[in-house]
Amino acid sequence: MPQSSQPTAAMIVIGDEILSGRTQDANAHHLAGVMSEIGVRLVEIRVISDAHEGIVEAVNALRACVDYVFTSGGIGPTHDDITADAVAAAFGMPIGIREDARAILLAYYGDDQINDSRLRMARIPQGARLIDNPVSAAPGFVIGNVHVMAGVPVIFRAMLAGLRSSLSGGPLTLSHSFRLGVPEGTLAELLGALAAAHPACSIGIYPFYRQGPGCTIVLRSEDAEALAAARQALLAQLAAQGCEDFQEMSGAPS
Amino acid sequence: MPQSSQPTAAMIVIGDEILSGRTQDANAHHLAGVMSEIGVRLVEIRVISDAHEGIVEAVNALRACVDYVFTSGGIGPTHDDITADAVAAAFGMPIGIREDARAILLAYYGDDQINDSRLRMARIPQGARLIDNPVSAAPGFVIGNVHVMAGVPVIFRAMLAGLRSSLSGGPLTLSHSFRLGVPEGTLAELLGALAAAHPACSIGIYPFYRQGPGCTIVLRSEDAEALAAARQALLAQLAAQGCEDFQEMSGAPS
Numbered sequence: 001m002p003q004s005s006q007p008t009a010a011m012i013v014i015g016d017e018i019l020s021g022r023t024q025d026a027n028a029h030h031l032a033g034v035m036s037e038i039g040v041r042l043v044e045i046r047v048i049s050d051a052h053e054g055i056v057e058a059v060n061a062l063r064a065c066v067d068y069v070f071t072s073g074g075i076g077p078t079h080d081d082i083t084a085d086a087v088a089a090a091f092g093m094p095i096g097i098r099e100d101a102r103a104i105l106l107a108y109y110g111d112d113q114i115n116d117s118r119l120r121m122a123r124i125p126q127g128a129r130l131i132d133n134p135v136s137a138a139p140g141f142v143i144g145n146v147h148v149m150a151g152v153p154v155i156f157r158a159m160l161a162g163l164r165s166s167l168s169g170g171p172l173t174l175s176h177s178f179r180l181g182v183p184e185g186t187l188a189e190l191l192g193a194l195a196a197a198h199p200a201c202s203i204g205i206y207p208f209y210r211q212g213p214g215c216t217i218v219l220r221s222e223d224a225e226a227l228a229a230a231r232q233a234l235l236a237q238l239a240a241q242g243c244e245d246f247q248e249m250s251g252a253p254s
Numbered sequence: 255m256p257q258s259s260q261p262t263a264a265m266i267v268i269g270d271e272i273l274s275g276r277t278q279d280a281n282a283h284h285l286a287g288v289m290s291e292i293g294v295r296l297v298e299i300r301v302i303s304d305a306h307e308g309i310v311e312a313v314n315a316l317r318a319c320v321d322y323v324f325t326s327g328g329i330g331p332t333h334d335d336i337t338a339d340a341v342a343a344a345f346g347m348p349i350g351i352r353e354d355a356r357a358i359l360l361a362y363y364g365d366d367q368i369n370d371s372r373l374r375m376a377r378i379p380q381g382a383r384l385i386d387n388p389v390s391a392a393p394g395f396v397i398g399n400v401h402v403m404a405g406v407p408v409i410f411r412a413m414l415a416g417l418r419s420s421l422s423g424g425p426l427t428l429s430h431s432f433r434l435g436v437p438e439g440t441l442a443e444l445l446g447a448l449a450a451a452h453p454a455c456s457i458g459i460y461p462f463y464r465q466g467p468g469c470t471i472v473l474r475s476e477d478a479e480a481l482a483a484a485r486q487a488l489l490a491q492l493a494a495q496g497c498e499d500f501q502e503m504s505g506a507p508s
Contacts, residue, residue, distance in 0.1 A: 032275030117442030188371030
């Protein structure tokens, strides 16, 4: 992988329901797309269960090695929502009901529907700032470099959209993709040589099977000139192999 | 979470293309479902990039804490396929072309289509046993408790189907799910009390938004009697709340 000057991110998906196979997570894929769009390199996704110690451990392990950590899940009103407490514990900070968060919940639910369980969602670790929830009011929060968000996809996306302008990205990863109806094994040698000759690009090969084997070759770089040179070299190689039936896409998907 | 006597598993998804948002992983969700079906508890999923050190670290961290590790991705013929070498390094074992694996590839490709790149797929760490690939021949392998499989979903599934009978599961997790058009916050208190009164069950609440808030309550246990008791108690509580409009599902999805 070429050197990158992009900031890095990691995601922690908290959810027994993902690990049991009941639900397929969609938030990590959404986050991955947004990170690519803003020039942040997502380096790890961890899906862990709703267990205090495991959340503390994952938060502390990942916040030490990346610029941004994002969590999803476990910040609702029920007894199995333990993320806020675990994140507070990871930072060694006290947690309690915060007045601005309580006011947000009270305005949303009104006096007749607010209850102790819903007020649990106003429990915020000391020193955090709130993340706006335009869908169902109960806020997420940011403490240090850790962004704690809801697991319900529509809320996760809304929170991330609101956060987006506060995240600093680096140079964007530029890309060209080539989709070929040729198995990767016939091109592996030339692609290996191409990768060695173009160290400022990463060259990924992603096989697929549809009525037979094919592959997508993806050239990626933060350096537009290096990417253009690798693209030219690849086109020349494909032509030399008599391999002229392919689909090229530029930019997304990276 | 109640005590479990199920063996445990972890999955490592190796793929820059997942982290960049190009592809949405489907293998972890498939594995999660199969593990539930055979009574193995999946405790963690990690998605990491195609980088040697990171693969070694994740394999060594996870194989020490669970009964089964499964990896997907990075065992093809191209320069970015580095999983087999990294897994060999994690175990401190040498790796080289193995004759039985070479014979499998030769039978599939024939003399005219075999090449050095494809023969990379016959490189197997010493002491491993092969995993059959009925789709495209190139085998996976098992070393220690680590099962190394392809990333292409159709191949991953076929390899896992073949492995399945060699995996020992524990008692199955039984479940009842209740889908209600009621926000979780109105039921949080009674569900917390129910969870406290039924420690042999886990009681998960999964909110959703469709034309308004609703939630699915999932009772899970390895103990059929304890599950039946929790179900009766929940039904009584829902009736007492006048909440009689729900859908119940038993067994899967857990």
